[in-house]
Amino acid sequence: MIPLPPEILSSTLASDHPRIAALLAAIDGRAGRGRGVEREKALLADLIERSRGRHAARLARIPAPRFPEDLPIAQHRDEIARLVREHPVTIVCGETGSGKTTQIPKICLTLGRGAAGLIGCTQPRRIAARSLANRLAQELAGTPKGFVGHKIRFQDATRPDTVVKVMTDGILLAETHSDRELRAYDTIIIDEAHERSLNVDFLLGYLKRLVVERPELKVVVTSATIDTERFSKFFDGAPVIEVSGRTYPVEVRYRPEFFEVEEEDDEPVDLNEAIAKAVDELARESRDGDILVFLPGEREIREAAEALRKLSLPKVGKQHTEILPLYSRLSAEEQDRVFERSAHRRIVLATNVAETSLTVPGIHYVIDS
Numbered sequence: 539m540i541p542l543p544p545e546i547l548s549s550t551l552a553s554d555h556p557r558i559a560a561l562l563a564a565i566d567g568r569a570g571r572g573r574g575v576e577r578e579k580a581l582l583a584d585l586i587e588r589s590r591g592r593h594a595a596r597l598a599r600i601p602a603p604r605f606p607e608d609l610p611i612a613q614h615r616d617e618i619a620r621l622v623r624e625h626p627v628t629i630v631c632g633e634t635g636s637g638k639t640t641q642i643p644k645i646c647l648t649l650g651r652g653a654a655g656l657i658g659c660t661q662p663r664r665i666a667a668r669s670l671a672n673r674l675a676q677e678l679a680g681t682p683k684g685f686v687g688h689k690i691r692f693q694d695a696t697r698p699d700t701v702v703k704v705m706t707d708g709i710l711l712a713e714t715h716s717d718r719e720l721r722a723y724d725t726i727i728i729d730e731a732h733e734r735s736l737n738v739d740f741l742l743g744y745l746k747r748l749v750v751e752r753p754e755l756k757v758v759v760t761s762a763t764i765d766t767e768r769f770s771k772f773f774d775g776a777p778v779i780e781v782s783g784r785t786y787p788v789e790v791r792y793r794p795e796f797f798e799v800e801e802e803d804d805e806p807v808d809l810n811e812a813i814a815k816a817v818d819e820l821a822r823e824s825r826d827g828d829i830l831v832f833l834p835g836e837r838e839i840r841e842a843a844e845a846l847r848k849l850s851l852p853k854v855g856k857q858h859t860e861i862l863p864l865y866s867r868l869s870a871e872e873q874d875r876v877f878e879r880s881a882h883r884r885i886v887l888a889t890n891v892a893e894t895s896l897t898v899p900g901i902h903y904v905i906d907s
Contacts, residue, residue: 539751540566547754550589552655553721555754557585597653600701601681603644609637611781618779619645622756626749627776629769630760633783635897638760639729640673643702646725647678651756652701655724660707660741662733663891664690664866665873671695671704672877678702693870707737714744725756731769732761746773809838809907810845816905817846817885821859827902828884834907836865839887846885864888864898 539559546558561582565575605612611632621628622645632638646657661667671688678686687696688704696703707728714720726745731738745757759769759776766778793816813831820829833839843861862884864876876886876898886898 541753546586548654549593550586550654551593552724552752552754554585554589555721555752556719558582558589561585593653596699596701597650599682599685599699600647600650600652601678603647603678605641605644606637609641610635610784611637611641614779614781615641615645618642619649621777621779622646622651622758623649625777626753626755627745627757627759627773629766629773629776629778630758630781631766631778632760632762632781634762635783635785636781638781639670640677642727642729642758642760643674644677646727646756646758647702651725653724654754656703656722657701657725657727658710658720658723659702659704659727660710660729660738661704662707662730662735662738664706665864665891666730667704667706668870668873669877671702672874674702674704707735707741711737711741711744719752720748720755724754725758727758727760729760730762731759742772810842813842813905813907814845814849818849820903821883824902825883828886828898828900829903829905830886830888830898830901831905832890832907833887835889836867838907839863839865839889842887846887858882860884862886864891866891 539556540563542555542559542562547555550558561578565578565582568575568578605615611618618628618630630638630642643657643659646652651657659670661670667688667690671686675681675686682699684695684697684700686702686704687700689696689709690706691709703723710720710726713722720726728738728741728745731742742759749755749757759773762783766780770776770778793812817829817831831842833842840863843863846859846861860880860882862876864873864886865888876884876888879900884900886901888898
């Protein structure tokens with residue numbers, strides 16, 4: 539594709555650029571052979587006018603986002619915006635709790651990104667993709683329904699007028715088959731890159747080539763823990779910005795019976811028994827705050843939930859204890875219960891999806907099995 543003038547790149551839809559380039563090439567070719575170009579020029583003018591109209595309509599729908607000032611990333615908002623504006627690839631190293639996942643798509647909106655195509659944001663897990671889409675929709679209050687959409691396996695909640703699209707990295711990778719230059723997007727955010735799955739690694743390699751072919755495309759790579767020097771070198775010296783996270787005082791307690799056997803004849807403590815003991819200890823000490831329990835998989839979560847339901851936990855007035863599982867095969871309605879506040883104490887039994895991919899509100903205690 540022949541290079542397009544900057545004024546066309548910045549004012550038309552990315553999906554129209556190949557046709558605009560083809561018409562420009564046809565005009566140059568016919569003019570060089572001494573043939574008439576009036577028809578091609580008319581088609582080009584009409585295409586540019588329609589594309590600019592759609593671009594302007596999308597730009598008019600983009601709101602002025604509000605940013606929570608208590609998040610650490612708020613202090614770096616202007617610097618991140620400058621780097622995204624001036625460079626094809628920007629690397630954001632943000633610790634857990636910095637707000638990078640929810641705020642970077644909004645920073646891109648302030649730059650007018652999303653007018654020439656979608657702002658695509660990838661997540662490593664389906665639960666995280668749905669959770670982020672819901673959160674962004676809440677923070678962008680006043681935008682039309684469907685402004686923020688999500689797409690995961692077996693579920694597409696996007697519309698033709700969607701501006702921010704949250705998806706799993708596998709979905710974006712699959713789209714390269716039908717949209718080889720990802721013309722549906724003008725900005726792509728690869729979140730949680732430290733997970734280093736095959737999908738993420740393939741996407742990073744693919745995007746490195748794509749930003750050369752598409753100079754107007756912006757790529758942001760974010761992670762909680764990342765080898766910034768290697769990533770910067772891979773993307774030909776892309777700028778790196780580091781954002782600290784919010785930290786809180788943490789008391790760590792070890793339960794020896796969970797790891798070792800005191801006597802030779804003693805049997806190791808059962809996993810569910812050890813979790814029940816830890817929950818019972820916390821329940822008797824305090825009724826404030828919810829409990830998050832990390833477990834290896836779905837089967838362990840089901841078994842632990844059954845064991846905890848049999849446990850006679852102390853009540854305070856009308857307050858009782860809710861047992862909430864969290865894993866990928868749960869229905870969307872059951873997953874959403876984890877992110878809703880409750881008048882009762884909640885015990886959330888989750889896989890490692892709750893480590894970095896999403897934030898479960900109200901957690902004061904963590905039991906790591």
